[in-house]
Amino acid sequence: MAVAKPIRFLALASLCMIFYILYILQKPSGKGSLSTGPPSNDPAAKYRVDRSFRDPNLDPSGEPQEPLRRVVGNNYAPDNLESERANATLLSLVRNSELDDMISSMRDLERTFNHKFNYPWLFLNDEPFTDEFKRRISAETKAQVTFDILPKEHWATPEWINEDLYQESVHVLEEKGVQYVNKKSYHQMCRWNSGMFYKHPRLKSTRWYWRVEPNVHFFCDVDYDVFRWMEDHNKTYGFTINLYDNPESVASLWPETLKFMHDNTQFIHPNNAMKWLQDADHRPDNFKRANGYSTCHFWSNFEIADMGFYRSPAYTQYFEHLDKAGGFFYERWGDAPVHAIALGLFEDKNKIHWFQDIGYQHIPFFNCPNSPKCRGCEAGKFTDGELWLHQDDCRPVWFKEAGKG
Numbered sequence: 001m002a003v004a005k006p007i008r009f010l011a012l013a014s015l016c017m018i019f020y021i022l023y024i025l026q027k028p029s030g031k032g033s034l035s036t037g038p039p040s041n042d043p044a045a046k047y048r049v050d051r052s053f054r055d056p057n058l059d060p061s062g063e064p065q066e067p068l069r070r071v072v073g074n075n076y077a078p079d080n081l082e083s084e085r086a087n088a089t090l091l092s093l094v095r096n097s098e099l100d101d102m103i104s105s106m107r108d109l110e111r112t113f114n115h116k117f118n119y120p121w122l123f124l125n126d127e128p129f130t131d132e133f134k135r136r137i138s139a140e141t142k143a144q145v146t147f148d149i150l151p152k153e154h155w156a157t158p159e160w161i162n163e164d165l166y167q168e169s170v171h172v173l174e175e176k177g178v179q180y181v182n183k184k185s186y187h188q189m190c191r192w193n194s195g196m197f198y199k200h201p202r203l204k205s206t207r208w209y210w211r212v213e214p215n216v217h218f219f220c221d222v223d224y225d226v227f228r229w230m231e232d233h234n235k236t237y238g239f240t241i242n243l244y245d246n247p248e249s250v251a252s253l254w255p256e257t258l259k260f261m262h263d264n265t266q267f268i269h270p271n272n273a274m275k276w277l278q279d280a281d282h283r284p285d286n287f288k289r290a291n292g293y294s295t296c297h298f299w300s301n302f303e304i305a306d307m308g309f310y311r312s313p314a315y316t317q318y319f320e321h322l323d324k325a326g327g328f329f330y331e332r333w334g335d336a337p338v339h340a341i342a343l344g345l346f347e348d349k350n351k352i353h354w355f356q357d358i359g360y361q362h363i364p365f366f367n368c369p370n371s372p373k374c375r376g377c378e379a380g381k382f383t384d385g386e387l388w389l390h391q392d393d394c395r396p397v398w399f400k401e402a403g404k405g
């Protein structure tokens, strides 16, 4: 059908007019939630590693992508032998002296998640748990609870670690202000969390774990099975907080990693996160002092992950290499940077998931989404400590490299 030119022009002009009016009407007045930059009155802005970063936790968010498995009838009842629970456990390495703090963490996690899904708890310790510990912990859940001790050889300092060299290194690193470096047990704990925990006999027939530390907080109701979610979406590793480390604690970790990679290129995943590991732009001083590693890592006091990753030939051989190099004792390599480097090299970066919806705190950092499911946590709050701690937020770099999957 032919329409005269002037009429066509008029129609087009009025269409433009209508769209313009609609645009004016829906445009937010002032600094609404549709702005993409950081809020202009943000006192922490000058500390952030990326000034243009807008914290996704400020914007309303909900549950992750379907499919989501929920409680229906008794499908997650604690004593249901045919339950829909994944092959998974809640896992805590903890000392008897941390009983009250452990109960506090447990109450939060039971309230927000586990009273619905009833995943078993496993408590591990390098010493026997007291009867009081077992009694008071068991009273906090209707799920199965197991207490066990670590095999001696998993905790002991390896025989190739030289005590004099260890003492000397402690001295040097103390001068450089590395936290906990004079506590032998802290080194043992980091090594155990790096390369031993998934070898514990109680975990032999378990695939997934959720690591829970004493004195952490969970703020948001989680109404779907997080382990089944990982399984259904082919994820390997889930985190909440992404941080920079003290480079002095890992000065030779990257050089050792390069040696390992040189001889084991077959383990490098084609869709790796090497650019995130080697980012020199955002904290150049960390990158320099850690000899080529950004020091960015997933904060491992929270982890929901597949132990199959650690049990793989890549990780097994990588850990053995690091263990022999001695840096768990001569430096203070943390399990967080070790896990993060391994994931960044050997795993598909799309298999790493940010659990935005799990409101979480471990002093002094938070993950606080903007969601009606959360209580007692201010959306977008990253720390309740000094403002400069915002410089340790590494999420902008991770999101840029891997997205928010």
Ligand SMILES: Nc1nc2c(ncn2[C@@H]2O[C@H](COP(=O)(O)OP(=O)(O)O)[C@@H](O)[C@H]2O)c(=O)[nH]1
Pocket: 092, 093, 094, 095, 096, 098, 124, 125, 126, 127, 185, 186, 189, 212, 213, 214, 301
């Ligand atoms: N059983 C036991 N657990 C420990 C020991 N050292 C640390 N942990 C646990 O390891 C985790 C990390 O230790 P934590 O003191 O919280 O270190 P931070 O989070 O780095 O300050 C916590 O779950 C502690 O309970 C230890 O010597 N024995």
Ligand SMILES: *[C@@H]1O[C@H](CO)[C@@H](O)[C@H](O)[C@H]1NC(C)=O
Pocket: 087, 204, 205, 206, 207, 308
């Ligand atoms: C659970 O996972 C572990 C480790 O992958 C495996 O050995 C075990 O057979 C699994 N158990 C079940 C019931 O699927």
Ligand SMILES: *[C@@H]1O[C@H](CO)[C@@H](O)[C@H](O)[C@H]1NC(C)=O
Pocket: 232, 233, 234
């Ligand atoms: C997960 O992997 C399986 C097998 O490779 C595939 O069939 C499925 O579509 C994947 N699911 C997602 C959500 O990527």
Ligand SMILES: [Mg+2]
Pocket: 213, 214, 301, 362
């Ligand atoms: Mg802790």
